[in-house]
Amino acid sequence: MIWTATQDTLPPVPPVRRLDPAPETLAETVELTAAHLGARAHTVADFERSLDGLVRHVHHDRHPLARALSDTLGHRYTEEIEAQRLGGVDVVAATLLWQVPGYSLKPEYVRRGRGHEDCAQGGLELVLTARLREIAYRLRSKEPLPFLLSTPTWDTGTLEAAELVERLTEYRRLGVRPGPADFGQALLRVRRDDAAGAGGAAAATAAARLGTAEGARLAAWLGPDGEPAPVLRRVVEPDPSAHTAWQRTGAATAQITCPSGERAALQGEFPEPFHWLGRPHEGFTQCYHWHGGHPVRASVLPEDRETQAAWLLPQVTLAATAGDHGSSWMLPHLARLGGPAGPALHAAVAAGLGGRSVESRSPAVEALLVLAARGDLDAPLLGRELAAMTALGTVKPNRLADAARSAAAAGAHATLWTVLAEVLPALLPSVRGAGEVLAVAASCAEHCAATGPVPEEVAAAAARRGSSAVISGARRLSSALTGRRAGL
Numbered sequence: 001m002i003w004t005a006t007q008d009t010l011p012p013v014p015p016v017r018r019l020d021p022a023p024e025t026l027a028e029t030v031e032l033t034a035a036h037l038g039a040r041a042h043t044v045a046d047f048e049r050s051l052d053g054l055v056r057h058v059h060h061d062r063h064p065l066a067r068a069l070s071d072t073l074g075h076r077y078t079e080e081i082e083a084q085r086l087g088g089v090d091v092v093a094a095t096l097l098w099q100v101p102g103y104s105l106k107p108e109y110v111r112r113g114r115g116h117e118d119c120a121q122g123g124l125e126l127v128l129t130a131r132l133r134e135i136a137y138r139l140r141s142k143e144p145l146p147f148l149l150s151t152p153t154w155d156t157g158t159l160e161a162a163e164l165v166e167r168l169t170e171y172r173r174l175g176v177r178p179g180p181a182d183f184g185q186a187l188l189r190v191r192r193d194d195a196a197g198a199g200g201a202a203a204a205t206a207a208a209r210l211g212t213a214e215g216a217r218l219a220a221w222l223g224p225d226g227e228p229a230p231v232l233r234r235v236v237e238p239d240p241s242a243h244t245a246w247q248r249t250g251a252a253t254a255q256i257t258c259p260s261g262e263r264a265a266l267q268g269e270f271p272e273p274f275h276w277l278g279r280p281h282e283g284f285t286q287c288y289h290w291h292g293g294h295p296v297r298a299s300v301l302p303e304d305r306e307t308q309a310a311w312l313l314p315q316v317t318l319a320a321t322a323g324d325h326g327s328s329w330m331l332p333h334l335a336r337l338g339g340p341a342g343p344a345l346h347a348a349v350a351a352g353l354g355g356r357s358v359e360s361r362s363p364a365v366e367a368l369l370v371l372a373a374r375g376d377l378d379a380p381l382l383g384r385e386l387a388a389m390t391a392l393g394t395v396k397p398n399r400l401a402d403a404a405r406s407a408a409a410a411g412a413h414a415t416l417w418t419v420l421a422e423v424l425p426a427l428l429p430s431v432r433g434a435g436e437v438l439a440v441a442a443s444c445a446e447h448c449a450a451t452g453p454v455p456e457e458v459a460a461a462a463a464r465r466g467s468s469a470v471i472s473g474a475r476r477l478s479s480a481l482t483g484r485r486a487g488l
Helices: 027-038 044-077 090-096 122-140 161-175 180-189 198-208 213-221 244-249 270-277 294-298 305-321 327-335 343-353 358-373 378-390 396-408 413-427 434-447 455-461 467-483
Strands: 234-236 255-257
Touching: 027 044, 027 090, 044 090, 044 122, 044 294, 090 122, 122 180, 122 270, 122 294, 122 305, 161 198, 161 213, 180 213, 180 270, 198 213, 255 305, 294 327, 305 327, 305 343, 305 358, 327 343, 327 358, 343 358, 343 378, 343 396, 358 396, 378 396, 378 413, 396 413, 396 434, 413 434, 413 455, 434 467, 455 467
Parallel strands: none
Antiparallel strands: 234 255
């Protein structure tokens, strides 16, 4: 059905910010590195600027940097420690202080550890680990990198293709051999939304003209090679032994999963730690890295939020079905990433809106508002996902009503009416809690002056005798859509 309505007045979206250049002075580099390592939450910007600053200053003059790091961070690395026991920028800083044995930095020592096969975040962490150890290994070699190819342009992790062409051009001029993991990460970060346009075509042509293997790979990546994998929606009955949270419910609520497809290009010329990202995967109900550091891990695939949402969906579903807070808190961050906003991301937001606690629903509301403000929200699709989940019992109407009220209070009346219009047929005539959803739908329709045909199920409920919440809500909504005041 088609309705007319006034436009929403949505809260502004936090802008995606361009990264500042790497610190120019040695003192600034050491200060930023120390601040980043001491922070409880690591941002993409500080993580990447610290790395690039260390790489650039090592290439310029290693010894003053090592002395300054020793003065500031020497207490942090008091004995030799193997690379696998260090994470993040620590492995690079400790290597510069000669506290990491060289053999533990070699590519062949980057191994998939126990738990990675059923943990999406572990797979992303493996790519981060491979890149960090490669950087550290090159810093110890006679071929230190002059700068990093994969430093992002934006604080989500996205890299502009034209900037990568410029960096590859400079590498060719200097005769520098790119790091395989660093270049692989750079490709994964290249912005996709302009790949098929004039900007992408120009970058692909310039890359091909470099006459290098990396230039040819970038040109191909800006074409079909770099297309994200498709995802599929699937409903399954969960295995009660798969997660302790399922055992607490005593119910076999159906779970929505989105298996990701295969990406052959990622299993070819990319280093082995990247191959896992190119294989088809189901969603993950067991994951060991969801809390802490997610923005940095998400920056491994900043142009593929759909795949990340597919992997996340079962964890978010736990927040709706098992009382587990799951990973709904990550939804606003995924909403700000690049790439298509397809069925997986909409399904994850839908499951989040049905979370058992306010704390698990609030991030989904924020993600909905971000997607709507960016023009990325397919409101009818979100409504259909919610309708399917309410029919399965995954999303309870009273929780959906509460989340919808919060989104409407932020100004998303027209958006919420379009979403809920798809949900109502699944709730009427008699699903418990339908009255609450009808009340929110009617309020949204009134606020955005929606007009149009009354859904058949709503008209039937409005025609019934009585004064129940369902009947009252249906009459109020019918009156709003037909431009009449309720009760007349």
